[in-house]
Structure formats: C-alpha cells, structure tokens
Amino acid sequence: MIEFDQVQKSYQVAGRAIPALHPTSMTIAAGEVFGIVGHSGAGKSTLVRLINLLERPTGGRILIDGENVTGYDAGELRAFRRKVGMIFQHFNLLSSKTVADNIAFPMKLAGIYSRSEIRDRVSELLARVGLADHADKYPSQLSGGQKQRVGIARALACRPTILLCDEATSALDPQTTQSVLSLLADINRELGLTIVLITHEMDVVRRVCDRVAVMDAGRVVEMGAVSDVFLHPQHPTTRDFVFESENIDRGEMQQDLAHADGRILRLTFRGESTYRPLLGSVARQSGVDFSILSGRIDHIKDTPYGQLTLSLVGGDLEVAMQALEAADVHVEVLR
Numbered sequence: 535m536i537e538f539d540q541v542q543k544s545y546q547v548a549g550r551a552i553p554a555l556h557p558t559s560m561t562i563a564a565g566e567v568f569g570i571v572g573h574s575g576a577g578k579s580t581l582v583r584l585i586n587l588l589e590r591p592t593g594g595r596i597l598i599d600g601e602n603v604t605g606y607d608a609g610e611l612r613a614f615r616r617k618v619g620m621i622f623q624h625f626n627l628l629s630s631k632t633v634a635d636n637i638a639f640p641m642k643l644a645g646i647y648s649r650s651e652i653r654d655r656v657s658e659l660l661a662r663v664g665l666a667d668h669a670d671k672y673p674s675q676l677s678g679g680q681k682q683r684v685g686i687a688r689a690l691a692c693r694p695t696i697l698l699c700d701e702a703t704s705a706l707d708p709q710t711t712q713s714v715l716s717l718l719a720d721i722n723r724e725l726g727l728t729i730v731l732i733t734h735e736m737d738v739v740r741r742v743c744d745r746v747a748v749m750d751a752g753r754v755v756e757m758g759a760v761s762d763v764f765l766h767p768q769h770p771t772t773r774d775f776v777f778e779s780e781n782i783d784r785g786e787m788q789q790d791l792a793h794a795d796g797r798i799l800r801l802t803f804r805g806e807s808t809y810r811p812l813l814g815s816v817a818r819q820s821g822v823d824f825s826i827l828s829g830r831i832d833h834i835k836d837t838p839y840g841q842l843t844l845s846l847v848g849g850d851l852e853v854a855m856q857a858l859e860a861a862d863v864h865v866e867v868l869r
C-alpha cells in the first residue's frame with residue numbers, strides 16, 4: 535500500500551520555491567492499477583517520482599506498506615528501490631547492450647543475485663513478455679512495442695511489488711498501446727503487483743485502471759473508481775479529459791442538442807443492464823417518444839457500459855424516468 539500524507543514538492547528555480555505538488559494525501563491499495571491523469575505540467579511525473587524517491591518531498595510523509603520511506607538511509611533506500619520497478623515513455627534502454635543484458639542489468643547492479651539466478655530470471659521474463667527469440671538483439675533492432683516489453687521485463691527483474699509507468703504508451707501506435715496495456719493488466723493479475731500509471735489519455739485509464747486521480751496545476755482535483763470518475767466526471771478538467779477521449783466536440787454537441795425537441799436525458803448503463811432491450815418497453819409504458827441523439831457502448835476495464843443521449847417528447851416523463859431508474863439506469867437531465 536502506498537500512502538501520501540500531506541506530501542508536497544517544490545522545485546528551487548532561480549532561488550525561488552516553485553510548487554509542483556501541493557500538499558496531497560491519498561492511498562493506493564496493494565494490487566490495484568491506479569491511474570494518474572493530467573495535462574502537461576500538472577505534476578504527474580513529480581508525484582510518481584516521489585513514490586520511489588527519485589524526487590524528495592519538501593513536506594509530508596510517504597508510507598509504503600506502513601513504513602515511512604522518507605526516513606530511509608542510503609542502504610535502506612537501495613533495497614527499497616529494488617521493490618519499485620519503473621518504465622518510461624522512451625523506454626530508456628541501453629543501446630549498447632542486448633535485450634537479455636538490458637533485462638539482467640538491474641539484477642547485476644543489485645549485486646545480490648548469482649549468475650544462474652540472473653540467467654534463469656532473464657529467460658523467464660523474455661518468455662513472459664513474448665520476446666524469447668529476441669534475447670541477442672539490440673534495442674535498435676526492435677519495434678517500439680518490443681522495446682517497451684523489454685522495459686517491462688527489466689522493471690520486473692528484481693521482483694518488485696510496485697510498478698511505476700511514466701507515459702508508458704505515449705510513444706506507441708493505438709494497436710501496440712493496446713497490446714502493452716493488456717500485458718500490464720495480465721502482469722497485475724498474475725503477480726498481484728501494484729501498478730501506478732501516469733498518462734494524459736483518459737482512454738488508457740479506462741482500459742486498465744481500477745481507480746484514478748485527476749491532476750491539475752499540482753493538485754489532485756478528483757479521485758475515485760474509474761467507473762465513477764469516467765462516467766460521472768465532476769471537475770471541469772476531468773470532463774475535458776472524458777470528452778476528449780470520446781472525441782466529443784462540445785460546441786457541436788450543444789448545436790445538435792439545440793435542434794432537438796423536448797427533454798434531453800443522458801442514460802448510463804453499467805454491467806449487464808448495458809445489453810438489456812429497455813427503451814421499447816419504457817416507451818410503451820410511458821407513452822414517451824424517444825429520439826437518439828448519440829450513443830456508445832464500450833468497456834471500463836472488463837465491465838461493459840453504455841451511454842445514450844435521448845430527446846423525449848409526449849407521454850408521461852415521470853413514468854419513463856422511474857422505469858429507467860428501476861432498471862438500474864443512471865439518468866441525468868441535460869435539458
């Protein structure tokens with residue numbers, strides 16, 4: 535478990551303390567995939583680099599599994615860092631070393647593993663990330679997705695309990711992004727390790743994360759289960775991220791809504807109710823006529839969800855809304 539207790543970080547720039555993270559308290563549970571989303575400069579990298587103490591906090595305490603790591607001496611810090619793996623946007627592989635040597639590197643550096651332990655672990659990891667045939671290649675001979683798989687194998691070498699991912703898929707195309715995210719999800723399930731993933735794309739959060747913190751100007755402005763934050767964003771920054779990930783142009787949406795008659799509702803279906811043929815029966819029951827203005831079905835991690843924006847005319851609106859809510863559909867009145 536990762537606990538931030540009023541953690542803050544300022545950088546000294548030209549003799550002045552510039553705050554990058556305002557006092558922040560939060561808890562990331564062991565074994566969860568936790569997303570941190572925010573625009574450039576929001577403080578995501580600072581927050582994640584505080585977890586492995588690549589950055590030192592200027593205030594507050596960081597507790598990992600109940601231990602205050604901010605008080606560690608150099609030896610304790612080295613041992614602690616082996617428990618925290620990290621992967622990066624630009625992979626940060628050593629170009630002069632082979633794939634196998636890149637993966638072995640942190641184990642050699644730790645100085646506590648035998649040659650055979652290193653060899654066995656490297657083969658095991660190569661197989662796990664699907665690169666068993668690439669052990670003797672150099673990074674320049676690999677695609678971006680393969681390089682990130684090497685990065686993941688290297689980060690796992692010393693059997694960490696926490697994996698930090700700093701924009702790990704931002705340099706990859708959509709298909710490769712999907713395969714790297716699936717690998718991370720599988721690793722999280724198989725090894726039960728905690729993953730903290732920073733990104734500027736809500737779509738990445740939607741696919742793999744359990745919970746998310748949204749950052750803006752050095753502050754966590756919204757935090758919660760991805761299904762709540764994604765489907766019912768409260769803060770304007772979160773709304774911007776959600777609209778962006780769904781390719782919704784708010785100006786166009788307002789224009790479309792202006793042309794529609796009657797009341798406008800947004801319905802959110804989660805889980806099994808996503809697939810239920812509900813609208814016909816509600817229309818018959820209430821006498822209301824629906825017209826569909828927009829709709830989408832997708833998944834949040836493994837859970838299906840649907841969102842429909844409808845205009846409703848005639849009939850008994852109250853009866854329609856009650857029937858929808860009775861069927862576990864979340865109803866928002868947009869107009």
Ligand SMILES: Nc1ncnc2c1ncn2[C@@H]1O[C@H](COP(=O)(O)OP(=O)(O)OP(=O)(O)O)[C@@H](O)[C@H]1O
Nearest residue numbers: 545546547554572573574575576577578579580581
């Ligand atoms: N070493 C540093 N020295 C001075 N200022 C820094 C340093 N690192 C970050 N900052 C500043 O702290 C703020 C937060 O930066 P940070 O890199 O944490 O944001 P971010 O959300 O990760 O952005 P990006 O997505 O662009 O990496 C920014 O204003 C940045 O300029």
